[in-house]
Amino acid sequence: MNPIDPSDLQAVWLTLKLASVTTFLLLLIATPLAWWLAHSRKWYKGLVSALVALPLVLPPTVLGFYLLLLMGPHGVVGELTSALNLGRLPFTFTGLVIGSVLFSMPFAVQPIQNAFEAIGKRPLEVAATLRAGMWDRFISVALPLARPGFFTAIILAFAHTVGEFGVVLMLGGNIPGETRVLSVAIYSHVEAMEYGAAHWLAGGMVLFSFIVLLALYFAGGKSWRVAR
Amino acid sequence: MSLFKWNLLGVLLVTMAQEANAGEVNAAIAANFTAPAQQIVELFQKESGHTVKLSFGSSGKFYAQIKAGAPFDVLLAADDAIPKRLLQEGAAVEGSRFVYATGKLALWSVQPDYVDEKGAVLNKGNYSKLAIADPRLAPYGVAAKETLEKLTMWNAIQGKLVKGESITQTYQFVASENAEMGFIALSQIMRDGKVSVGSWWLVPEDMHKPIRQSAVLLSKAKDQAAAQAFLAFLKSQKAAMIIRGYGYELPKKP
Numbered sequence: 328m329n330p331i332d333p334s335d336l337q338a339v340w341l342t343l344k345l346a347s348v349t350t351f352l353l354l355l356i357a358t359p360l361a362w363w364l365a366h367s368r369k370w371y372k373g374l375v376s377a378l379v380a381l382p383l384v385l386p387p388t389v390l391g392f393y394l395l396l397l398m399g400p401h402g403v404v405g406e407l408t409s410a411l412n413l414g415r416l417p418f419t420f421t422g423l424v425i426g427s428v429l430f431s432m433p434f435a436v437q438p439i440q441n442a443f444e445a446i447g448k449r450p451l452e453v454a455a456t457l458r459a460g461m462w463d464r465f466i467s468v469a470l471p472l473a474r475p476g477f478f479t480a481i482i483l484a485f486a487h488t489v490g491e492f493g494v495v496l497m498l499g500g501n502i503p504g505e506t507r508v509l510s511v512a513i514y515s516h517v518e519a520m521e522y523g524a525a526h527w528l529a530g531g532m533v534l535f536s537f538i539v540l541l542a543l544y545f546a547g548g549k550s551w552r553v554a555r
Numbered sequence: 556m557s558l559f560k561w562n563l564l565g566v567l568l569v570t571m572a573q574e575a576n577a578g579e580v581n582a583a584i585a586a587n588f589t590a591p592a593q594q595i596v597e598l599f600q601k602e603s604g605h606t607v608k609l610s611f612g613s614s615g616k617f618y619a620q621i622k623a624g625a626p627f628d629v630l631l632a633a634d635d636a637i638p639k640r641l642l643q644e645g646a647a648v649e650g651s652r653f654v655y656a657t658g659k660l661a662l663w664s665v666q667p668d669y670v671d672e673k674g675a676v677l678n679k680g681n682y683s684k685l686a687i688a689d690p691r692l693a694p695y696g697v698a699a700k701e702t703l704e705k706l707t708m709w710n711a712i713q714g715k716l717v718k719g720e721s722i723t724q725t726y727q728f729v730a731s732e733n734a735e736m737g738f739i740a741l742s743q744i745m746r747d748g749k750v751s752v753g754s755w756w757l758v759p760e761d762m763h764k765p766i767r768q769s770a771v772l773l774s775k776a777k778d779q780a781a782a783q784a785f786l787a788f789l790k791s792q793k794a795a796m797i798i799r800g801y802g803y804e805l806p807k808k809p
Contacts, residue, residue, distance in 0.1 A: 399731045417733040418684060418717045500717030500728065501689060511720075518615035518720065519691040 331527045334503050338512040338528075345420070345508060346488040349427040350435075353484045354477070356428065357435035362465070364436070365443035383433045391497025394426050398498075418500040423508070426494040434483040442476020443469060478546055486539045490532075578605035578781030581626050583617040585633035585768060586723045587658065587695065587740040591801045592631065598797070599788045605781040613721045615692055621646055621773060628776035629786055631655060633722075634694035635769035642771065651772035655789050656803035658766030659741035660698045662756040665732050674756035676736070677708060682715065686728040686737030689718040694766050695725075699738035701763035741802035748800055768803075 364376060382390060397404045398416040405415055416422035446469060454464045470477075492510040499506030501515065509528060516525035584592045589611050596607045610617075614632040621627055621641065630647070632638050635654065641647040662677070664670045676682075687703075688696030696718070703709040717733075719725030722740050729737035741757065744750045770789060776782040788794055795805055 395727070395731055395733060399733045401732060414683075415733065417728075496720060496724075500684075500686070500734075501720065502717060514720065515689065515692060517619060518613055520615055520618060 331524050335512055335524060335528060337504050338507050338509050341504060341507065342489055342509040345423055345427060346485045348424050349431060349488045350481055350485045352424065352428050353431060353435040354481065357432065357439055357480060361436050361439035362443055364440045379436050380433045382430050387430060387491065387493025388497055390430060391426065391494040394494065395497050398422060417498050418502060418506060420505055422498050423495055423506055426498050427488045427491055430491055430494050431484045431487045434487045435480040438476045438479040438483065439473060442473035446472045479543065482539055482543050486536060490536065580605060580607045580782045580785045581610070581628050582607055582785065583610050583612070583621070583627040583630045585614055585631055586611050586721050587633055587742055588631055588656065588768065591742065591797050594797050595789065595794050598793060599785060603784055603788070605784060607785060613692060627773055628779055628782035629770060629772055631768070631770045633658070633766070633768055635767045638769040638771035641773070646774050648772040648774060648777050651786065652769055653790065654767045654806045655770045656768045656798050657806060658695065658768055659802050659804065660695060660702065660738055660758040660763060660766070661741040661744065662736055662758060663729055663739050663744055663753060664736035664755070665730060665753040667754050670736055670754040670756050672756060674758070677706065682735040684717050684734035685712060685715045686717050686719060686725045686734035688722045688725045689720055692720060693722050695722045695738065695740050698763040698766055702738065702758050705762050745802035746800070
């Protein structure tokens with residue numbers, strides 16, 4: 328079996344970077360969104376929920392294809408980025424980050440939302456009677472109680488981004504160090520009949536995914552006991 | 556209940572047997588040959604009564620699938636390397652390989668008057684992205700690389716290259732104008748001998764090794780009349796007319 332080459336290691340590094348940046352951004356976006364979804368009674372809550380969940384059911388290539396068109400020179404986003412002198416997003420790391428954030432959104436929002444909903448009103452009301460302000464209630468009561476949800480969200484969003492393929496394939500252009508992530512590298516190796524290198528990377532991916540899920544279930548078990 | 560199941564099984568078996576009699580060909584087709592293949596198959600089905608099921612994709616993927624026992628009867632590859640390899644490994648029928656089309660490479664842009672007739676636009680450098688198919692994966696990518704090497708631009712242009720995993724994806728990058736231009740298969744933009752959209756440079760033959768798109772009969776279809784009939788039809792004058800209409804050349808008859 329021929330071993331993996333430096334460009335494969337670069338792909339591994341790039342994948343970890345993409346997954347980290349995506350997860351970080353998702354936490355920033357998903358937390359307020361999940362909070363709102365957990366507490367809102369607005370009529371359009373269902374609409375927002377459906378939009379957030381859409382990447383769960385859409386084939387990633389569909390998402391990738393529309394992002395490619397949207398970010399292209401005739402797309403709304405493409406015209407906007409051009410007007411702002413930001414250049415175009417397809418074939419860039421930034422473009423992949425945006426695609427990944429959308430793609431992994433439900434995996435971050437839903438666990439956090441479930442955690443917020445599980446807390447219920449009572450602890451927050453109690454905190455309110457102790458004169459905790461809204462912000463204080465959120466930071467000192469809701470966030471700690473929702474920690475298992477955050478943990479699940481982080482792991483799922485990270486792992487899901489690592490495993491992302493369709494969106495990257497459509498948007499990426501396979502540029503080493505910029506958009507050539509692990510899943511695309513594996514795909515290229517298989518297509519080029521370099522099965523040795525494909526095995527190394529694909530096997531590593533299986534191991535990684537297994538460890539991540541293992542961690543999730545063990546940690547999940549622990550927080551379950553704590554909750555009881 | 557079990558009687559019902561047996562009946563169902565019987566119906567299934569009869570249906571399958573009928574289909575086998577009518578002759579069904581599972582054809583794996585190189586993505587760049589999508590449009591002509593559909594047209595040829597339509598004609599072939601009408602004339603022969605056989606049915607052809609088409610799968611489009613990259614030759615590398617088909618290779619892996621065929622080796623893993625995919626139910627394909629014929630392979631129309633984008634080059635002759637993979638058919639040769641299948642022959643060597645005994646997965647294809649000896650003597651069945653032939654070149655069904657010689658591919659043409661074109662530098663294409665959606666914008667009219669963007670690409671000139673000599674491809675000098677490549678040297679101007681006022682573009683940000685040039686799309687090619689990945690040379691590791693696609694014969695048209697190899698031809699694009701050879702052309703850029705011949706122009707002594709390959710090293711200098713690396714920062715502007717975006718690579719599609721197939722010639723289809725490369726086309727998509729250019730068609731959506733995410734890349735200003737790209738090297739694609741002429742067959743993707745030519746219909747009935749004409750290119751209707753954008754501007755292009757037909758890359759001269761001496762810029763790259765010929766793209767000899769070869770077909771081969773796969774071993775599992777060794778004795779299958781319909782598959783052989785389809786390959787024979789691919790060599791016919793009627794098929795040749797269609798193939799030429801998409802800008803391919805045909806090898807000279809011996």
